[in-house]
Amino acid sequence: NFDKYEDIPVEVAPSMEKIGVRSIETFQDDLGLAGPIMDNINRAGYKKPTPVQKFALPILVANFDIMACAQTGSGKTAAFLFPMISVILKAPPAPPAGNGRSSYPRGLILAPTRELVQQIFDEARKFCYKTGLRCAVAYGGGENIRDQLREVERGADIIAAAPGRLVDFMERGKVKLCDVMFLCLDEADRMLDMGFEPQIRRIVEDSDMPGNDMRQTLLFSATFPREVQRLAQDFLRRDFATLTVGRVG
Ligand code: ADP
Ligand code: MG
Numbered sequence: 001n002f003d004k005y006e007d008i009p010v011e012v013a014p015s016m017e018k019i020g021v022r023s024i025e026t027f028q029d030d031l032g033l034a035g036p037i038m039d040n041i042n043r044a045g046y047k048k049p050t051p052v053q054k055f056a057l058p059i060l061v062a063n064f065d066i067m068a069c070a071q072t073g074s075g076k077t078a079a080f081l082f083p084m085i086s087v088i089l090k091a092p093p094a095p096p097a098g099n100g101r102s103s104y105p106r107g108l109i110l111a112p113t114r115e116l117v118q119q120i121f122d123e124a125r126k127f128c129y130k131t132g133l134r135c136a137v138a139y140g141g142g143e144n145i146r147d148q149l150r151e152v153e154r155g156a157d158i159i160a161a162a163p164g165r166l167v168d169f170m171e172r173g174k175v176k177l178c179d180v181m182f183l184c185l186d187e188a189d190r191m192l193d194m195g196f197e198p199q200i201r202r203i204v205e206d207s208d209m210p211g212n213d214m215r216q217t218l219l220f221s222a223t224f225p226r227e228v229q230r231l232a233q234d235f236l237r238r239d240f241a242t243l244t245v246g247r248v249g
Contacts, residue, residue, distance in 0.1 A: 010051050011244040019064060019241055023054050032061055033082060034089035036131040050075035052245045057083055065240035067219045067232040074245060076220050077123050080184045085127055087182055094179060098155015104179045107158035112190040114139040121160040133157040140165040163199035177207035184218040192227050204235050
């Protein structure tokens with residue numbers, strides 16, 4: 001029941017009017033999400049966007065970077081997955097996502113734990129149904145590395161990954177970040193707490209290669225400490241939007 005979120009204050013800076021996008025009351029209205037993803041949203045039974053989705057979706061579809069703060073359970077996953085899938089589907093046809101040896105993902109999501117990565121992967125697969133996009137997952141701490149590698153070698157358009165395992169796959173030449181157009185750091189505060197900053201910096205730098213000035217970068221976090229603000233300053237384009245739902249922290 002998301003009605004409990006209705007009264008939560010939302011702040012967007014610069015204002016939505018300045019950014020030039022309108023907020024939306026329904027998913028369909030004025031959002032321009034690609035068709036197949038609308039079918040999947042309807043199939044999932046999502047009737048109304050949550051506050052973070054209501055504001056993040058139009059900002060992201062309008063190609064802005066974002067630093068978004070909202071509490072756990074407020075629907076942040078869909079807030080980055082829907083625009084990610086839509087933007088990828090609407091982009092000019094890309095070279096194949098793989099060549100039988102490695103993946104060239106266009107969407108990349110980093111999250112701190114295997115459980116979170118797995119959840120994001122499950123949601124990504126659900127919302128990619130019938131879009132033709134392939135998803136893969138990368139996290140450590142299990143016997144699953146062979147399965148993960150096989151999927152990555154087949155070529156994935158979207159990869160959900162824990163930073164350490166992704167760097168491992170990059171070093172093996174299994175994942176190439178030169179085509180990443182949509183990079184999301186989910187639970188950024190927790191990733192920093194867990195000491196993943198060096199891996200995150202390496203991943204962002206690798207997806208920042210010459211010729212890839214298209215990249216849209218998203219930072220999602222439940223809290224907004226100084227270290228997260230520093231990542232935003234370092235990684236996001238200068239005109240990025242900040243979205244705060246409820247009280248920070
Ligand atoms: P967060 O990442 O902010 O903690 P999640 O993205 O995991 O939250 O979402 C929490 C739950 O709410 C998930 O089960 C998700 O499927 C569901 N959910 C998200 N957005 C909507 C929506 N607009 N309508 C109905 N359910 C939703
Ligand atoms: Mg989440």
